[in-house]
Amino acid sequence: MSKIKEKFAELEAKNQKALISYIMVGFPNEKATITAVRGLVKGGADIIELGFPFSDPIADGPVIQNASTISLKKGTKISKFFSIVKKIRKETDIPLVLMTYTNILYHKGYSKFISEAKKAGIDGFILPDMSIEESKEYLKAAKSNADTIFLISPNTSNTRIQKIAKVSTGFLYLVAVYGTTGVKTGIKNYTLKAIKNVKKQTKGKTPVCIGFGISTPKDVKKYIKAGADAVIVGSAYLKLIEKTPQNKLESKITTFTKSLKKQTLL
């Protein structure tokens, strides 16, 4: 059983839903990443999503775009990323998911990238521009080695939801709104409906996690109440990291994470 699956099973036994926290590696530097991860773990995050920067992040809003640019300017490389993951792994065995864009894996070679990432301590992958139609090679490379997490949108048809659920392991990433990451549009009715529908279509076999634009404990509460198995918070963390001095970063992240995690206890 994968680490991500184990985590969801463990939470279910405790009658909890999951908090998935996203940060961009190397934003604004390596030290901040390591410190932020400590805060996330202390605050009770269940899974950590680590963003690896790409020059052209088409699915991301201004906050993650900016973080990507800064991280790249600071010299974040794949080898550096893996070494940071290894450092994190010395401190915690929390499930780690890598979020980046297809070209980063494609360019290095899916197999090579995935096996190196796995060795460093990555448990799963999210590629927002990887459609199931183009995923054959990627899936083959990840097979039994790492979880491949695919996205579903509120406008995805039921037949397609079934197809995506078939290849998505670990969890399903339901995009909350039409739009890019981090844009606050308020909680929409169509999103609440989509949560219920995806749960119904997948018959609870794969956890349904919701992300994009979720930033407050109030948001978390509402989505959990609507039936989501987890909420994913990203841009809100990056904003916090940006404005917090290094010496207060760990405690600030811990406090914020606790406030979010509290809403996932049923």
Add this chain to the structure above:
Amino acid sequence: MKYPKNGRFGEFGGKYIPETLVPAIEELEENYLKFKDDKTFKKELDYYLKVYAGRPTPLYYAKNLSEKLGGAKIYLKREDLLHGGAHKINNTLGQALLAKKMKKKRIIAETGAGQHGVATAMACAALGMKAEVYMGYKDTIRQKLNVFRMDMLGCKVYPVYSGSKTLKDAINEAIRDWITNVETTYYLLGSAVGPHPYPVMVRDFQSVIGNEIKSQMKKINRTPDSLIACVGGGSNAIGTFYPLIDSNAEMIGVEAAGKGLKTKLHSATLSAGSKGVLHGMMTYLLQDKEGQITETHSISAGLDYPGVGPEHSYYKDTKRIKYHSATDSEVIDAFLMLTRTEGIIPALESAHAIAEAIKVARKGKKSESIVVTLSGRGDKDVEEVQNYLKRNVKD
């Protein structure tokens, strides 16, 4: 390749897109397949191409230039004479008409040099629709004339400040807009790039260029020995080459070598790039060792792009089409030579094709004929050329 199976030209192409766009792309393909051979649609499009855009465009024998070079005969396919001043209108009329059939109310587009933005604004105005255009901030400065034109055509222009502030970033921002407004919006992509079905659809709309060349050459009892066109994303080139792909003509796509292929300051994707995934397609890209897309340079904003249409990548690998490049300096020379010998001011993009034609013609026999697609006119570029000449003293 008539219609690419699974959206692939060989291994190139595909649709690497965020899930939110999947229904929109499926709807687009469905409608494109429904209308592309529909008699009424074709008739309507032909009408606009003829009486609005000014087709067919002439095939002009550049006698002065050919004689000056003393080799093969150069024929210019005068896409620069089209309404708006470039080949872009062939595609925008086609897609805007399709968008109208699909009952889309809002049209968005990206633009590099501004020619596609202007052509989108014009086609939308003609068909009673509104357009909004994303343009890299750097391009809004160096092609400001086209920004004014779009303004006057009632089209909103959004400068894009992210990344290299050029065409690549304008496409990123247009895709983000499309993801956000997917239910109401039609994305009118300007080159033969992006996720399937855009590359094949744009090629088909631009194939009017090659089809006319075919019949115009036949009329003067000639067959082209060489076909030459510039390649950024590659829409005028694929429109020129594709209808003649089964002929014996040599085909040369000309990329922007900027300050030279060794300097990194260029946009010669096929000449110097490697395979990767960007903007929904697998194709040749300019990228670093880590798969990060690198910043490009060209004196012509329209070629300043680190990717290329997937069908070109396919023809590069199958060796059906050769891809060469021209430096900024060669382009300025070609620009001036055509302007002075023929009284035709080419767009800087098209001047890349002229630069190659000059080389090919010099080596060619007088009995041979070269057809060069003059994809656009150079009025938009005179200030840029003037600045270049001030910086680099040239005769």
